[in-house]
Amino acid sequence: MNSSSRLVLLLPERRRFAGQAISKDVARLLGRADALPLQSPGERAQLLRHFDLLPRGWPMAAITRQGDKGDAAGRGWLRADPVFIRPEMMGARLMAWGNLGLSADEAEAFLQPLRPIFGDAGFPISATGPERWYLMLPPDTKLPDFPLPIDALGGDMLAYLPEGNEARRWRSLANEAQVILHNHPRNQGRIAAGLPPVNSLWFWGGGRLPDSVRCDYTSVQGADEELLALAGLAGTRLQPSETGSTLADLRRHRDWSEVELAHLLPGIASLKRRYASMLLDFADGSGFRLEASQHWRWFRRPVAQLDP
Known part of the structure; x- marks a missing residue:
């Protein structure tokens, strides 16, 4: 020993x-x-x-992208994972992330109408797995401090909304995505089958691949x-x-x-x-x-x- x-x-x-x-x-x-x-x-x-x-930070999107596809180097990345947010009288709660039970076919169906929104904004969206979605970021993209979804699970959304000037643009993109996902016909089948709907995206883990991890x-x-x-x-x-x-x-x-x-x-x-x-x-x-x-x-x- x-x-x-x-x-x-x-x-x-x-x-x-x-x-x-x-x-x-x-x-x-x-x-x-x-x-x-x-x-x-x-x-x-x-x-x-x-x-x-090194450098300091928590660019988990780039880290997981590298593990998934090996193509993260030289680019910035942001996770944009599908989630289920439950509306309530006084707000909303994040109820499901990473355990929605999405199939590859369902994920592609949900992604299809989102591609024009994020592509036009300069953030192409892609997926390496049914519930691991990514935005590729242009150089020098400034991001707010997005909380980790695992920390927010079950919590009041108001306590986890990012703040600041950079957050406004991302709130607007999130709202557009919510409208599309909320009205997506695939959600009707999921609800009928007793599965949580996919009604929002959770942004997190933005940044570039670190130079070293020890x-x-x-x-x-x-x-x-x-x-x-x-x-x-x-x-x-x-x-x-x-x-x-x-x-x-x-x-x-x-x-x-x-x-x-x-x-x-x-x-x-x-x-x-x-x-x-x-x-x-x-x-x-x-x-x-x-x-x-x-x-x-x-x-x-x-x-x-x-x-x-």
């Missing part, structure tokens, strides 16, 4: 596990663990704790498309390794008992034998460090609950 090797579990915000029980063994182990200093919340900040990009992990496991693309640029293995540190992506998990049984308890069992430490990194900025030597802290109280 390398004295610096560690297993890091990337987890969602603790509130995602609200009301779920912690097993007695895990409650005791977390009570003995070191609580990490609170860090910046959000998935972007969470991943930036583990990946170093991380300190030998392998990355269970990653989504974004993390896989990052790991690929960093030259990190995507299969388990017998040496070095491991980053395990559990950000989409919502069942705490599954996290315990499939990941946390096996990770604890590997301490001393495989890893020197295990870190739980939650997307709200909180975390724990577990080490084998902490079993001497028998006098500490167990953790009663995860959510604050």
Whole structure:
């Protein structure tokens, strides 16, 4: 075992596990663990704790485009993913992103009437997958600070609308796209089949491909498309390794008992034998460090609950 090797579990915000029980063994182990200093919340900040990009920024559209097609270099990119936004009396909420169940045929049908809008605006739209849509940006395009869709899921849209002069143009384009998508005949069939309609686009991840991406992990496991693309640029293995540190992506998990049984308890069992430490990194900025030597802290109280 390398004295610096560690297993890091990337987890969602603790509130995602609200009301779920912690097993007695895990409650005791977390009570003995070191609580990490609170860090910046959000998935972007969470991943930036583990990946170093130069120049600084978060151009995830270019990064995933490179992973999807290998043609991102030398151009700016912006994700324009299909989403379902639910209107409400006092606003609207982002209810589905990345899990709409779109087929390639449906995606092409929705994209077809959008191409003239974005093409005329100078931002050609294309797709590398049914739910991964991209805008190619002209040089020196100025973008507002678009929030990540995963951070906005279930939230009030008003809290996530970008502001500033640059945002006006994008709000106008988004409104045009919403009208077309809302009236698209394919949505009638989706609603009849019990599927969420595609009624808007979510812009995010704008920028150019970074010059370099670094991380300190030998392998990355269970990653989504974004993390896989990052790991690929960093030259990190995507299969388990017998040496070095491991980053395990559990950000989409919502069942705490599954996290315990499939990941946390096996990770604890590997301490001393495989890893020197295990870190739980939650997307709200909180975390724990577990080490084998902490079993001497028998006098500490167990953790009663995860959510604050």
